[in-house]
Amino acid sequence: MNLMMLLEMAAGGFGDRVAVGSLNDGLTVKQIFDNAGAAAERFRNANVENVAMIDITSPSLPICLFGASWAGLPFVPLNYRLTDQELNALLERISPSIALMQPDTKERISNTLEVNSFTRDDLITSIDPEIEISTDWNMDGEDTAILLFTSGTTGEPKAAVLRQRHLVSYILGSVEFMSAGEEEAALISVPPYHIAGIAATLSNLYAGRRVVQLPEFDAEKWIELVRSESITSAMVVPTMLSRIVDHLVSEGPDSQGLPTLRALSYGGGKMPQPTIETALELLPDTNFVNAYGLTETSSTVALLGPEEHREAFSSSDELVRKRISSVGKPLPTIEVSIRDEGGNELPVDESGEIWVRGEQVSGEYKGSQLTLTEDGWFPTHDGGWLDSGGYLFVTGRIDDVIVKGGQNISPGEIEEVLLQHNAVADAAAIGVPDQQWGEKIVATIVLHPEQEVAEEELKSYAKEQLRSNRTPDEIVFLNELPYNETGKLLRRVLKEKLVALGDGSTI
Amino acid sequence: MALLKAGGRWASSVCDTEVIVVKGPENEVTLSCGGVDMVEAGSDPVSGELDDSGDGTQLGKRYVDDEDTIEVLCTKPGAGSLGADGNALQLKDAKPLPASD
Numbered sequence: 001m002n003l004m005m006l007l008e009m010a011a012g013g014f015g016d017r018v019a020v021g022s023l024n025d026g027l028t029v030k031q032i033f034d035n036a037g038a039a040a041e042r043f044r045n046a047n048v049e050n051v052a053m054i055d056i057t058s059p060s061l062p063i064c065l066f067g068a069s070w071a072g073l074p075f076v077p078l079n080y081r082l083t084d085q086e087l088n089a090l091l092e093r094i095s096p097s098i099a100l101m102q103p104d105t106k107e108r109i110s111n112t113l114e115v116n117s118f119t120r121d122d123l124i125t126s127i128d129p130e131i132e133i134s135t136d137w138n139m140d141g142e143d144t145a146i147l148l149f150t151s152g153t154t155g156e157p158k159a160a161v162l163r164q165r166h167l168v169s170y171i172l173g174s175v176e177f178m179s180a181g182e183e184e185a186a187l188i189s190v191p192p193y194h195i196a197g198i199a200a201t202l203s204n205l206y207a208g209r210r211v212v213q214l215p216e217f218d219a220e221k222w223i224e225l226v227r228s229e230s231i232t233s234a235m236v237v238p239t240m241l242s243r244i245v246d247h248l249v250s251e252g253p254d255s256q257g258l259p260t261l262r263a264l265s266y267g268g269g270k271m272p273q274p275t276i277e278t279a280l281e282l283l284p285d286t287n288f289v290n291a292y293g294l295t296e297t298s299s300t301v302a303l304l305g306p307e308e309h310r311e312a313f314s315s316s317d318e319l320v321r322k323r324i325s326s327v328g329k330p331l332p333t334i335e336v337s338i339r340d341e342g343g344n345e346l347p348v349d350e351s352g353e354i355w356v357r358g359e360q361v362s363g364e365y366k367g368s369q370l371t372l373t374e375d376g377w378f379p380t381h382d383g384g385w386l387d388s389g390g391y392l393f394v395t396g397r398i399d400d401v402i403v404k405g406g407q408n409i410s411p412g413e414i415e416e417v418l419l420q421h422n423a424v425a426d427a428a429a430i431g432v433p434d435q436q437w438g439e440k441i442v443a444t445i446v447l448h449p450e451q452e453v454a455e456e457e458l459k460s461y462a463k464e465q466l467r468s469n470r471t472p473d474e475i476v477f478l479n480e481l482p483y484n485e486t487g488k489l490l491r492r493v494l495k496e497k498l499v500a501l502g503d504g505s506t507i
Numbered sequence: 508m509a510l511l512k513a514g515g516r517w518a519s520s521v522c523d524t525e526v527i528v529v530k531g532p533e534n535e536v537t538l539s540c541g542g543v544d545m546v547e548a549g550s551d552p553v554s555g556e557l558d559d560s561g562d563g564t565q566l567g568k569r570y571v572d573d574e575d576t577i578e579v580l581c582t583k584p585g586a587g588s589l590g591a592d593g594n595a596l597q598l599k600d601a602k603p604l605p606a607s608d
Contacts, residue, residue, distance in 0.1 A: 001514045005527070009582055013566045139548075141514050165514060172529060172580060176603040177567025186606070199608040207606070235608050265607045291607035300607040331604065359513070 001141035001168040003069040006206050007033055008135065013178050018210045020059045022229065026210065027059050027124070032066065037133035038125055039067025043098055046116045050147065052099035053077045053192055054087065056215035060120045061192050062201050064100055065146075067123075069164065070137045074144040076159075077192040081485060084108045090149060090157070091115055141165030147366060148195060148295050159366040160295045169359035170199070170298040171206050173333035180209035187225055187234040189214040194486050196235055196268060199299035209233070219243035223258070230260045235291075237268035237487030242275045248282050258283055263306070267291035269487050270396065270412055272419045272426070273325065280313070292327035292394055294380060296371075298360040302336065302392050304328030319387065325416070326391040334358040336392055337377065338385055351385045351410070353398055383410060400491050402431030404439050409470055411491075417465045418443055418472075421458065423451035426481050428489055429472065432498045442498055443472035446480055508535040509547075511577060517545040520552035524564045524585030532576035540564070541587020561588030561595070570596040 007029075010019075015030035027035070043051050051068035053061065053075070061077075068075035076094050078087065080101075088110045091097065096114035106117050145164045149157040186204045188211050190197040204211045212229045214222055217240055225231060236244065241264075248255055264286050266276070271290070280288065287306030293299040304327055312324035330336045337345055338352040346352045355377045363371045363378035372378050383395040395410040402409040411429035418427035426446040431439035443462075447453065455475040463471045476498070482490040511531030518525045519540035525548060526538075538545040543555030564570070566584040571577060572591050578599065579589065589596040 001527070005582060009567055012583070139516065168514075174604050174607070176601045177580075179601065179603045196608045203606065203608055209606075233606050235606075263606055265605070267607070287605065289605045289607050293607075303605065303607045305605045 001165050002137050002139050002143070003145055003164060003167055003202065004036075004066060004135075004137040005139070006168065006171055006202065007036065007066050009177065010205055010208065014208050017182065017208055019205055020062060020211050020213065022212070023210070029205065029208075032059075032062050032205075034133065035063045035124055036066035036070055037135075039063050039123055040070035040137075042118065042122075043067060043071040043073055046098040048073065048096045048098045048114075048116060050074050050076050050094040050097040052091065052094060052097045052115075054080050054099055054101040054105050055120070055192070056080065057188065057192050057197060057213045058120055058215065059213070060100055060123045061197075061213070062205065063123050065198070065201060069143075069145055072138045072143055074147045076147045076149075077198070078149065079191070079193045080105065084110075088113065093159070094147065141168065146198060148193065148198070150295055158368070160362065161364040161366050162295075162298055162362050163364075166298045166360050166362045167198075167202065169333070170300075171202050173358075173360060174300065174331055175203045175206050177206060178208040180204070180207040182208075183230070184208075184232045185210040185212055185229055187212050187214060187222065187229070187231045189217045189222055189234070189236065189240060190268075190486060194268070195293070195295040195299050196237075199293075200235055217243075219247040223247060226258050226261055227256070231258075232260055233263040233265070234261065235265045235267070238266065238271045238275065239269075239483055239487035241266055241271065241279060245275055245278050245282065249278070259285065261286050263287045263289060265289035265291050265303075267293065267300070267327075269489065270394075270415070273416060274419060276324070280309070290327055292392065294382075296361070296363050296378060297334075297356055297358075297380075298362065300331065301334045301356050301358070301361075302327045302330045304391075319389075323387070323389075323391050326387070326393045328392065329390050330356070330392065331358070333360070336386065339379070343373075343379075346385075348386055348388050351383060351395065354380045354382045354384045354392070354394065356380060397491075400431075402429065402439050402441055404431065404434075404441060404469060405437045407469055409441065414441065414443065414462065414466060414470055414472065417462055418445065418458065420465075421453070421461055423447050423453040424458075425451075428481050428491065428494055430491060430495050430498055432495065434473075440473040441470070442474045442476060444476045444478050444481060444494060444498070446478055508537050510535050511538070511579075516548035516582070517579070518548045518550075518552070519543070519545055519585050519587050521555055521557035522559075522563075522585030522587040523583050524581065524587055524589070525583035526564075526570070526579040526589070527582050528578075529569065529580050530576070530578040536577065536591050537593075538579070539590040539593075540585065542590075543587070557587055559586040562598075563588060565598075569599040569601070571599045572596055 011033040018026035098116040146162040290304040291300045414429040434440035515528040521541045542558035564581045
């Protein structure tokens with residue numbers, strides 16, 4: 001198995017469709033195929049071990065990704081926002097490599113490293129139609145397709161290994177070949193070094209859906225592109241959706257909305273309930289999909305579909321209503337099991353660690369032991385539970401759980417309640433070391449502009465809806481919470497700040 | 508007769524059809540296309556005459572047996588139709604999941 005098999009099928013089935021870019025000047029599937037073949041030649045001749053990309057998203061992404069698979073080399077998209085020191089440290093780990101970067105990035109690379117570089121323009125070449133490209137890629141599914149450095153905030157970033165068989169299984173298990181209509185177009189605004197950016201590139205291509213790329217997210221540009229490119233589907237992380245919603249609201253009653261947008265999927269972090277509710281109101285004709293997945297699972301393992309969103313919203317049954325905050329059911333090719341600390345399976349409705357199993361699940365990091373159990377289960381380090389209908393609820397990273405007086409408290413539960421308050425724009429509950437309780441709960445709050453609320457009022461608001469041991473011990477007001485650029489809340493950064501401040505009264 | 512391993516690639520002996528195994532049964536089976544045994548991709552075809560009376564194979568479609576123990580995906584289409592141990596494989600109804608990325 002090789003990702004090239006998917007591209008070859010696409011080129012054979014709908015080679016003339018535009019794969020990436022605008023309808024008038026985008027690259028067709030056949031052009032991606034031909035350019036990937038030329039790129040593979042370049043990569044092979046460079047005598048390297050890895051193909052890196054240190055660049056914003058562009059049509060070079062599919063060419064590099066497939067070209068690397070064609071040449072039998074791992075593709076390693078790196079975060080171009082890293083500091084010079086961090087970037088060079090990662091490049092050293094994948095040396096010798098050939099890397100896509102623009103000239104200004106090249107100046108940042110240490111000259112002691114073996115990095116062969118090329119630019120976006122080098123990749124898109126005119127291919128001589130007379131030259132027969134040999135389709136000689138290796139079909140061994142064990143070849144590494146992608147190395148993705150995970151965004152660990154402590155210690156060295158880990159390189160998740162996704163082999164050809166994981167990614168091909170993911171696509172074959174979740175996408176129907178050529179299932180998209182010719183008029184369909186997807187907007188990708190997640191960067192190439194995020195698993196969703198890779199998965200979107202692959203799944204839309206296999207479905208025959210044109211993609212339009214937005215290199216650096218900006219809500220206004222995103223909305224403009226949806227309108228000008230007649231975008232029919234898109235994937236966003238929570239912070240993106242909340243900015244899009246704010247922008248649409250600011251357009252007022254004359255807003256033309258997003259009439260072409262049939263489907264909007266969101267994932268990559270916890271979505272505040274008010275954001276999704278406003279989005280559903282503003283976009284009544286759009287189907288919403290909530291997806292849950294990790295880098296180590298080749299993207300999505302569970303999803304809450306459009307029908308289930310509507311059902312949950314209109315139901316009078318409390319159990320069904322609650323499912324709006326679930327991530328839906330596992331994909332047909334994925335099994336989910338909730339385990340206790342000893343690895344024993346827990347019954348329905350009981351919270352524990354989420355374990356997943358399936359062909360697309362890698363659970364492997366370069367240079368360390370496989371984290372899969374003998375029978376193929378991957379412990380995700382995410383906490384959660386399954387309800388009686390098989391719907392999966394994710395509470396957050398197990399490491400983020402607050403342990404107060406011996407009780408495990410999930411920050412998500414507290415945050416959900418605080419976010420319901422009209423004055424609260426964003427909230428994070430953090431466990432801060434405490435002599436008496438082990439940890440105390442500090443709620444950090446960002447207020448909506450021009451809103452005010454007293455600490456005591458928020459506390460009693462929380463007390464009404466939460467068990468008493470879950471009520472925040474302290475409230476700290478901030479101008480904003482720290483997120484990374486793909487919308488992940490940096491809880492450790494927040495915790496360190498709070499700890500450094502002792503009683504945490506001001507930051 | 509052979510074990511159909513997931514990811515295994517099989518080619519028709521008498522037309523352009525190629526498939527990849529998505530799911531295989533525990534026991535060994537013989538895949539055929541156009542009435543003639545298929546071979547592992549890259550091996551020499553066996554001799555035989557193409558029976559093109561069926562619908563042939565369509566690119567990107569999945570084919571399954573009646574018991575749902577075998578599933579193959581057509582990666583190259585051709586004039587022959589697929590079978591396993593002499594029984595015709597059927598075109599599988601596509602139930603696409605909503606796009607999530």
